[in-house]
Amino acid sequence: MSTRTAIVWFRHDLRIADNLALRAGIARGCVVPVYIWSPDEEGEWPLGAASRWWLHQSLHALDDALRKLDSRLIVQTGDALPTLRKLIKTTGAEAVLWNRRYEPAAIARDTQVKRGLTDDGIEVESFNASLLNEPWTIQTKTGGPYQVFTPYWKTCLSLPVDAIAPTPRRIPSPAKWPSSLKIDDLKLEPTIDWTAGMRATWSPGETGARKRLNAFIKNGVTGYDKGRDRMDEDGVSMLSPHLHFGEISPRQVWHVLADSAASASAGASTFLAEIGWREFAYHLLYHFPKTPRAPLRAQFAKFPWSRNRKALRQWQRGMTGFPIVDAAMRQLWHTGWMHNRARMIVASFLTKDLLIPWQEGAEWFWDTLVDADLASNTLGWQWTAGCGADAAPYFRIFNPTNQAKKFDPQGNYIRQWVPELAKLPAPAIFEPHTARPNILESVGVKLGLTYPNPIMDHADARNAALAAYRRIAEEKRLTNN
Numbered sequence: 001m002s003t004r005t006a007i008v009w010f011r012h013d014l015r016i017a018d019n020l021a022l023r024a025g026i027a028r029g030c031v032v033p034v035y036i037w038s039p040d041e042e043g044e045w046p047l048g049a050a051s052r053w054w055l056h057q058s059l060h061a062l063d064d065a066l067r068k069l070d071s072r073l074i075v076q077t078g079d080a081l082p083t084l085r086k087l088i089k090t091t092g093a094e095a096v097l098w099n100r101r102y103e104p105a106a107i108a109r110d111t112q113v114k115r116g117l118t119d120d121g122i123e124v125e126s127f128n129a130s131l132l133n134e135p136w137t138i139q140t141k142t143g144g145p146y147q148v149f150t151p152y153w154k155t156c157l158s159l160p161v162d163a164i165a166p167t168p169r170r171i172p173s174p175a176k177w178p179s180s181l182k183i184d185d186l187k188l189e190p191t192i193d194w195t196a197g198m199r200a201t202w203s204p205g206e207t208g209a210r211k212r213l214n215a216f217i218k219n220g221v222t223g224y225d226k227g228r229d230r231m232d233e234d235g236v237s238m239l240s241p242h243l244h245f246g247e248i249s250p251r252q253v254w255h256v257l258a259d260s261a262a263s264a265s266a267g268a269s270t271f272l273a274e275i276g277w278r279e280f281a282y283h284l285l286y287h288f289p290k291t292p293r294a295p296l297r298a299q300f301a302k303f304p305w306s307r308n309r310k311a312l313r314q315w316q317r318g319m320t321g322f323p324i325v326d327a328a329m330r331q332l333w334h335t336g337w338m339h340n341r342a343r344m345i346v347a348s349f350l351t352k353d354l355l356i357p358w359q360e361g362a363e364w365f366w367d368t369l370v371d372a373d374l375a376s377n378t379l380g381w382q383w384t385a386g387c388g389a390d391a392a393p394y395f396r397i398f399n400p401t402n403q404a405k406k407f408d409p410q411g412n413y414i415r416q417w418v419p420e421l422a423k424l425p426a427p428a429i430f431e432p433h434t435a436r437p438n439i440l441e442s443v444g445v446k447l448g449l450t451y452p453n454p455i456m457d458h459a460d461a462r463n464a465a466l467a468a469y470r471r472i473a474e475e476k477r478l479t480n481n
Helices: 020-029 051-067 078-090 102-117 151-156 195-201 206-221 221-227 240-244 248-256 268-286 298-302 310-319 322-334 342-353 358-368 374-387 399-408 414-417 437-443 457-479
Strands: 004-010 030-035 074-077 094-101 122-126
Touching: 004 020, 004 206, 020 094, 020 122, 020 310, 030 051, 030 078, 030 206, 030 374, 051 195, 051 206, 078 102, 094 102, 094 322, 102 122, 122 298, 151 268, 206 240, 221 268, 248 268, 268 374, 268 437, 298 457, 310 322, 310 342, 322 342, 322 358, 322 399, 342 374, 342 457, 358 374, 374 437, 399 437
Parallel strands: 004 030, 004 094, 030 074, 094 122
Antiparallel strands: none
């Protein structure tokens, strides 16, 4: 067997199965698996608090998996290039392998690392481990990037999906291991423990990802096309953080679902389209790298946003007086996750009822979501605000009360996350401020004391938003004429 040594640099690919960089390392000889904690190299978007908690658990899971294959995870901190150079000197590695990332800061960093190591005479190779189709492989007929999802996804569906790479049974070790920090030394977990809800909800790591996928295919995917919008039911996959951290790949999801009895169902088709939206988000981020901060539709740079810090705080804490909004924001705070329908509701509320900039919402989600993903976060917020690709039309302003009645018809989701309203019957639970005083009194609800009054009138806010959006649309029309 060859005694060549390769460093496999783990990033957003924290798994053993279907890991092309790891497979390539094993094919070369000995493998040194490495994780480098370098938040300064993430640009404006270092991991938020909830994501750091997830990363801590996932790194432990990865190290455990590696040790079962006679290997281990070497943990380092600092800038990637000098750290890798030190490891190369220590191990005698002749190659550095990694799976590609697509965020602007990561691309810039990886380009620098590849150039530096290549100049050193080190072989560098990267692979696609996190997307079905990389952003530059999908083009319109005119050779540009797509900005509308449906034709983008139609093109993707016309292409074959690569097979899943075999899972190694053993990882050859170097003759001498380099020194390593302990994962706990990275101090990724909060000093004040607020993570009980996340611990109760999630099982980070590759094993947890596989269990989540298998349970969803068995119990949820066939009805996904209808059940995915119901916030009071367990109708979604909850795979997003596992996909983000690379504990499972979209190729695995695709093929496991294709091989299941549910593959021909309408739910399966709808679910795969959601995987497609994740792909589309990376397509957009790659081709429009400024969009995490700037609207894709340039005219929205002049939108008359409000800077109401009090209202923003009430939204963040789930104290707006709109029960469905407050339930969603409290679910986020407790579990680090929020139902996708709820994400649309709270995003519409922030940007169109409160006229608070979408960037404020994106930043809050970034810090509080365990699945905080720059591409998907950017796409979702710009879609709701009406300033991105394939955006919701400006006149689509969700009525939070109507959304609650439609997608939480008995109010059970609200009861779970807003316990002070739990004894209110439907329909009073959707609009406590319109309920008869005797109903509120009978269940101990005192508006303004035990639960807030609405922070604004939705009808008035909708009219103000429509007026602002119409001005932007008119300005664009005049500019184009």
